[in-house]
Amino acid sequence: MAIQISPSILSADFAHLAEEAAAVAETADWLHVDVMDNHFVPNLTLGLPIVESLRKSAALPLDCHLMIEDPDRWAPPYAEAGAGSVTIHAEAASAPVRTLREIRRHGARAGLALNPASPVEPYRDLLGEMDMLLLMTVEPGFGGQRFLDVVLPKVRRAREIVDAAGGSVWLQVDGGVSAETIERCSDAGADVFVAGSAVYSADDPAQAVRALRSRAEEAHRCTT
Template sequence: MAIQISPSILSADFAHLAAEAEAVADSADWLHVDVMDNHFVPNLTLGLPIVESLLKAATLPLDCHLMIEDPDRWAPAYAEAGAGSVTIHAEAAKAPVRTLRAIRSAGARAGLALNPATPVDPYADLLGEVDMLLVMSVEPGFGGQKFLDLVLPKIRRARELIRNSDAAVWLQVDGGVSAETIERCAEAGADVFVAGSAVYGEKDPAAAVDALRTLAERASR
């Protein structure tokens, strides 16, 4: 597995997003953008206009995680704007296959996210429709939460399902990922890691990304 790190700008300085994106440009693989609508999750962050502006400034591809109601309506627009990856929540999508295909048709990688209490097995048949499966390791809505160890068996199960399928699917984990937890996630089978405060809460975000990658690569061998 090729380890990838996707720093979350949810923990960055919103007044200087371009500079915060540049701080990890040479070390990270993606820039994770948490889109929250204060309906699907109890928080309001940013939307398509900010993403469009960030696309003009960031050199890393944007990994847009839509924690919103009605992703079937809104998700394709993020792909059309230029996001490299667009992830929708299984709990919110009413027509996930159609929406995932629309994301791909617009030129982005399509992701499907599962909340901590959502089992992975019911979505095994959709693996051929996704490029990435996101297992949430906190309840979505706020950064800085403590990692939920109860999701580790689900990460292992997700990796098993991916391995047994013909699909080339990345397995992402998001929530409480840090130097203390990333090895457990990698050992369980994750290969894409979202880290917010563990990157932007450090004095040197780039060095923090490098350190997380080293830990994950070691654990995944």
């Protein structure tokens, strides 16, 4: 289980996204793009045109997290635009299996996200349709929120379910991930970590990524 860090540009300087992406290009694995529509969540952020532009300038693959209504319609275009990974919310999708397959058909990794109150068990049989399971560790919609420890038991259950199915699905956590919380997430079984403020509020974002990775890897070694 390799540790991966995906800095969220939701916490970056939107006026200088290319430079902010470049700041973590040598140390991160992905660039996390939070897409919000002011309907599924109470905020409006980046959309498809920004993703298309970032794809041309960013060295890292784009990890697009769609917090939007009707992802069945909008997710495939993000994969077509060159995103390396496209994640939809189970709470918003009407046809998740079809949509996950469409994402894959267009060459991207397919992810399914669950809000803090959504249980993992009902989606056990969909593991074969996804490449990543994302568990929100805050309520979606805003960056900089406080980490919800109540989600950690769900992370552990998800790890057990993924391992029982063969362990090929990545387990991502998103929300409040920082130097203070990443070890708990790694210990619970997460292997992909979205970090926004913890990276882009640091004086040296690249070093912040290194420090987060080191903490997650240390916690992982202690549990294996």
